[in-house]
Amino acid sequence: MTSRVSFALLFCFSMILSACSTNPATGERQFASFMSPQQENQVGAQEHEKVLKQFGGLVKDKALTDYVNKIGQKLAQNTERPDVQYKFFLLDSPEANAFAIPGGYIYITRGILALANDEAELAAVLGHEIGHITGRHSAERYSHGVVTSLGAAILGAAVDNPNVARAANLGQNLYLSSYSRSQENEADMLGVRYLHRAGYDPSGMNRFLTSLGAFSALEAKANGQDAAPQVNYFSTHPLTQERVSKTAGEARKYPQNQMVVNKSDYLKKIMGLAWGSSAAQGFERDGAFIHPEIGFKFNLPEFANVINRPTEVIISPKDKTAQGIAVMDMGVSKQDVSPQAYIQYEWMEKEPMQLIEPITINGIPAATAVFPGHINGRAAQIRLIALSWAPKTFIRFQIAMPQGISAEDEKAYKAMAFSFQRISKGEVGQGDTIGLVMAQQGDTIDGLARNQNKVFGKYSSEYFRVLNGLIAPQQNIRVGELYKVIRQN
Numbered sequence: 001m002t003s004r005v006s007f008a009l010l011f012c013f014s015m016i017l018s019a020c021s022t023n024p025a026t027g028e029r030q031f032a033s034f035m036s037p038q039q040e041n042q043v044g045a046q047e048h049e050k051v052l053k054q055f056g057g058l059v060k061d062k063a064l065t066d067y068v069n070k071i072g073q074k075l076a077q078n079t080e081r082p083d084v085q086y087k088f089f090l091l092d093s094p095e096a097n098a099f100a101i102p103g104g105y106i107y108i109t110r111g112i113l114a115l116a117n118d119e120a121e122l123a124a125v126l127g128h129e130i131g132h133i134t135g136r137h138s139a140e141r142y143s144h145g146v147v148t149s150l151g152a153a154i155l156g157a158a159v160d161n162p163n164v165a166r167a168a169n170l171g172q173n174l175y176l177s178s179y180s181r182s183q184e185n186e187a188d189m190l191g192v193r194y195l196h197r198a199g200y201d202p203s204g205m206n207r208f209l210t211s212l213g214a215f216s217a218l219e220a221k222a223n224g225q226d227a228a229p230q231v232n233y234f235s236t237h238p239l240t241q242e243r244v245s246k247t248a249g250e251a252r253k254y255p256q257n258q259m260v261v262n263k264s265d266y267l268k269k270i271m272g273l274a275w276g277s278s279a280a281q282g283f284e285r286d287g288a289f290i291h292p293e294i295g296f297k298f299n300l301p302e303f304a305n306v307i308n309r310p311t312e313v314i315i316s317p318k319d320k321t322a323q324g325i326a327v328m329d330m331g332v333s334k335q336d337v338s339p340q341a342y343i344q345y346e347w348m349e350k351e352p353m354q355l356i357e358p359i360t361i362n363g364i365p366a367a368t369a370v371f372p373g374h375i376n377g378r379a380a381q382i383r384l385i386a387l388s389w390a391p392k393t394f395i396r397f398q399i400a401m402p403q404g405i406s407a408e409d410e411k412a413y414k415a416m417a418f419s420f421q422r423i424s425k426g427e428v429g430q431g432d433t434i435g436l437v438m439a440q441q442g443d444t445i446d447g448l449a450r451n452q453n454k455v456f457g458k459y460s461s462e463y464f465r466v467l468n469g470l471i472a473p474q475q476n477i478r479v480g481e482l483y484k485v486i487r488q489n
Contacts, residue, residue, distance in 0.1 A: 041085075044103020051107060055091040056281060056310040059110055059273075065090045067269055071119065072106060072126045078197035081134045088126065094276045096212060100129040113270050114434060115215055117469040117484075119262035120204030123195055128205065131190030137183045188243060192250045201259035202251035207469060209244050214466045222459050223318075267436055267482045275432040275455070275486045277308045283431045285488075288419075289313060289328075290428050296395070297428065298328075299419040301412035315416070322409050325375065326399040326416065332392055339367035339386040342394055348384060361387055362421040375400040385417045395420065435487040439477045445470070448477065451485040 052058065059065060072088035084104040091097075096111040106129045108122075116122045179187070188205065195202045277283040282291035284306055290297040300306065305318035312329040333342050340358045348371065356369035366387040373382040385397040397417045401410050432455050437448050449456075449464035456463045465471065468483050477483060 040102035040104075042103070044101050044105040047101050048105055051101070051105075052089075052091075053310065055093040055095075055097075055107070055109065057092050059090045059092045061090075061273075064113075064269060064273070068108060068113075068122070068126075071123050072130070075123060075127050075130055075194045075198050078194050079130060079134050084133060086130065086133070092274075092278065092280070094274070094278075096215065098125050098129055100132045102133075104133055106130065106133070110273055113273060114275055114484075115211055115467065116208060116266070117211065117263060118204065119266045120195065120201040120260060121208040121211075122204075122266065123198065123200045124191060124205035124208050127191030127194040127198075128187050129191075130194060131187035132179070132183070134190060135183065135186050137179060137187065184243065185246060188247050189250055192247060192254075196254040196259075199260050201256070201261050202254045203248070203256070204261070206244060206248040206251055209247060210471055211466060211469050213244070214471045218459070218462055218466050221462075222456070264482055267484065270434055271436050273434045275434055277431065279430040281310070282308060282313065284308075285429070290423070292423070292425050292428055292430060295423055295425065297421060297423050299416055301409075301416055303409075303412070304416075315413075317409075322412075323405045324399065324401045324409055324413055326397060326413055328395070328397050330389070331386070331394045331396050333394065334392075336392055339365055339388050339394060343367050343369050343384055343386050347386065347394075347396070361385075361418055364388060364420070364422070373400060375402050378402040378404075383414075383417075387420060429489045432486050432488050435485045436482050437485055438482055439479050441479055443477060443479070445477055448483060448485065451487065454488040455486045 068090050069088045072086060076084075076086040086104040086106065089105070089107045090113070091107055091109045093109040094111045094114075095109055096115055098106075098108040098112050100106045106126065108125060108129075112125055113122065116125065192202045192205050195204060279292045282289060282294070284290075284300065287302070288297050288299050289306060289308075300315065301317075301322075303317045303319040303322040304315050307314040307316070312327055315326040315328070317323065317325075331342070331347060333346055337346070338358070340356060344353055344356060348369070351371045353369045353371055356367065358365070358367050360366060364387045366385060368383065368385045370381055370383050373380050380400050380402040383397075383399040383401065385399075387395040389395045397420075399413045399417065401413065435451065437451060439448065445464055446461050449460040452463065453460045464483070464485065465475075467486070468477075470476065
């Protein structure tokens with residue numbers, strides 16, 4: 001038995017050695033040969049459309065997307081991998097996120113653009129993602145995963161225990177889910193290198209990471225949470241003080257004179273960019289969810305926490321005393337049918353419906369039904385509401401109300417669905433956008449922050465500081481400089 005195990009381990013070790021090569025960006029031996037550059041291109045092409053769908057598509061501002069691509073290509077020209085065809089995409093997502101997938105596909109959200117304060121900071125984010133590609137970190141993770149899986153299979157056979165393989169495969173999936181600390185540090189260092197080579201201020205990396213960390217902390221504070229929701233840059237790029245310090249130290253290795261920052265030009269380019277959810281995605285305002293592009297709105301419960309995704313809106317309690325959850329989305333019928341028939345024969349054809357009945361909601365033909373279900377392991381009543389929106393198209397509400405829900409919470413969910421109504425495009429605003437103000441003599445941070453009181457309320461001054469990179473208490477505004485404010489339109 002011992003000899004069989006030893007042979008399995010020796011075999012895997014020999015595979016690793018034979019598959020190692022020197023990475024031209026890092027100059028170090030790297031185990032990444034189980035995903036070839038050709039395979040990287042194939043994976044990227046396959047995943048690209050999925051990424052666009054998940055993040056709500058691309059920003060429809062050609063000048064801005066061209067600007068991002070121009071910066072990205074400028075950085076890419078200064079890498080050690082000219083064989084890669086780098087492709088840069090600006091996602092229409094409010095989340096502060098950026099990532100790369102194999103094949104040179106690099107994505108950055110408008111949420112990142114909103115937080116950056118100059119061109120060097122934007123270049124820093126793109127440079128970091130380029131670093132993941134030149135470092136071949138995805139290929140490295142994949143190759144380690146292959147060996148983990150293969151080694152487990154061999155080892156499992158050697159010890160006559162198939163559970164070994166299953167356990168190792170679980171570990172593989174976890175390993176592939178995020179970058180390692182060394183990979184993050186490597187991408188940081190490579191990003192700073194590319195900043196310098198392209199003529200940008202290498203301190204842009206440190207400034208951006210500092211602002212992003214402060215923003216994440218402020219978001220958590222404003223939402224009454226201990227930590228910000230991990231649907232952002234830190235989900236795949238964990239921030240540590242060590243990373244911030246290392247990027248600052250790396251930047252100091254390069255000459256600081258005549259490095260490009262381009263603050264004023266950058267701010268002018270992002271002026272008018274949507275903040276948060278856009279008109280094309282729907283947004284919250286004055287206790288309602290409004291979708292100007294599709295043309296509807298409905299009232300939200302006072303306790304509502306809203307997660308607005310490209311294909312659905314999730315309404316759950318932010319107040320821990322409230323219960324239940326609701327999902328609003330759209331469904332398409334195979335044929336032109338009534339809302340009642342759609343629920344019974346298409347939407348929930350296999351569920352035993354109770355109390356299905358036709359109704360009218362603010363002049364819109366609709367139907368509602370209930371059936372038994374579960375939420376978080378508790379028995380619940382699931383209420384369905386389908387509203388006839390267009391030929392073969394329905395607006396749908398699914399409301400899960402657990403057993404024992406208070407009468408007030410149940411009433412709030414029902415009132416939300418029954419408040420649904422059509423609106424015209426000119427009836428409501430177009431969401432929040434980035435505006436600019438120029439500091440004048442006598443201006444203060446609190447004074448300029450009043451421009452965004454409708455958006456941030458009591459946290460306006462704190463958001464002003466974070467959004468403008470004024471993180472340290474001693475940092476202040478300067479007369480004649482431009483600053484970002486978030487305006488409600």
